[in-house]
Amino acid sequence: MDYHWMREFADSWALLAMALFFVGTVAFAFRPGSGKQADEAARIPLKDD
Template identity: 40%
Template sequence: MDYETIAAFARTYGLVYLTILFIAVLAYALWPRNKKKFDHAARIPLRED
């Protein structure tokens, strides 16, 4: 295995990995079950303790 082979492998599978990670984070953020949790977290700075 030379440098070019390793670099091509890293480019290809790195892109696949980051794309899957992006889709997973996006799905987590937009999942309806998490709405209440995120709405609560969004109001934290506006609370007066």
């Protein structure tokens, strides 16, 4: 593979894929009802105490 082709791919499609992944992750974290699940997951280490 040529360096210039890889550089062009990283500047366009890979950047777009990372941006979409980031937006999807944020949307998943802030979806309605996720606060309750996050609170339950945060209490897991303290269940045995």
